[in-house]
Amino acid sequence: MPHFVPHDAAGSGTPVVLLHGSMNTRRQWRLLFDDLKSTHRPVAVDLTGYGEAPFPEDSAHHSMDVEARRIHDLVHGHLGEEGACHLVGHSYGGAVALCYAVLYPFHVKSLTLFEPMSNHLLAEVNHPLQHDGKQLIDAIISLHGNGDGVGAAREFFNNLTGSNAFDLLPAGAQGALSGGVGKMLLDYRTTVETSMSLSDYRQIDCPVCLATGRQSPELTTTISGILCDNLKQVTSVAVRGDHMAPVFNATEVNAVVKGFLAELSDEPIPEC
Incomplete structure (x- = not known):
């Protein structure tokens, strides 16, 4: 029996899985969720180890395939959706969305991805940045292992935003980020040790919108560039901000998502 997946769902029509x-948690997409309720059926999901979703019981065998299956069980099992859905994913969520599209190709109408952290691609194409990513994770592991959760979160956040903005965040946000370091490290491992490959991604037949931040670090934009060069039906978009633009520049990122969905629909999505 699959575990219940914490989620929010509303509206009617084609599901848009966020x-x-x-x-982070499913609350990351709360503004987009509210925007889509009148035209689609948004479904915002807590990935394992975040929000109300417990840490994986068997972390040694946890994988993106497991994440994808629990999403599929939610949407097409618990929620009873029968048709294909749109998927929207940021960072690790984008990597999971790609995995989902490979495993369930007939259940995906489109992908909207913001800098998916499909870290295995750097090693697959033997890009030198794979070593930078490993060094970053090793530094975070060291800090986290020494009990410095705040330092580990700072290292992660500042490197992915290309700034020193962590110390400007409210104490509550810093604490929330610090509490998620352990699962983030597991996320990284699953995106490096995955069975997914460029060959799999080249088989994805649905339309893909791949967005990046203009101020994002080279590590994240390089992965997006590899995907852009290999996906069949891809539209690339750049927005103001960095890797965290879906959080800190939600208005512009959400407009990209809504515009892309409108292009795929007979009914335009109204402006908010």
Whole structure:
């Protein structure tokens, strides 16, 4: 019996499954969720180890395939949806969305991805940035292992935003990020040790919108560039901000998502 997946669902029509990034929760997409309720059926999901979803019981065998299956069981099992859905994913959530599209190709109408952290691609194409990513994770592991959760979260956040903005965040936000470091490290492992490959992604037949931040670090935009060069039906978009633009520039990122969905629909999505 699959575990219940914490989620929010509303509206009617084609489901739009919203997948958040590491060290966040389904609340990341609350503004987009509300915007889509009048035209689609938004479904915002807590990925394992975040929000109300417990940490994986068997972390040694946890994988993106497991994440994808629990989403599929939610949407097409618990919620009873029969047709294909749109998927929207940020960072780790984007990597999971790609995995879902490979495993369940007939259940996906489109993908909207913001800098998916499909870290295995760097090693697959032997890109030198794979070593930068490993060094970053090793530094975070060291800090986290020494009990410095705040320092580990700071290292992660500042490197992915290309700034020193962590110390400007409210104490509550810093604490929430610090509490998610353990699962983030597991997310990284699952995106490196995955069975997914570029060959799998080249088989994805649905339309894909791939967005990046203009101020994002080279590590995240390089992965997006590899995907852009290999996906069949891809539209690339750049927005103001960095890797965390879906959180800190939600208005512009959400407009990209809504515009892309409108292009795929007979009914335009109204402006908010």
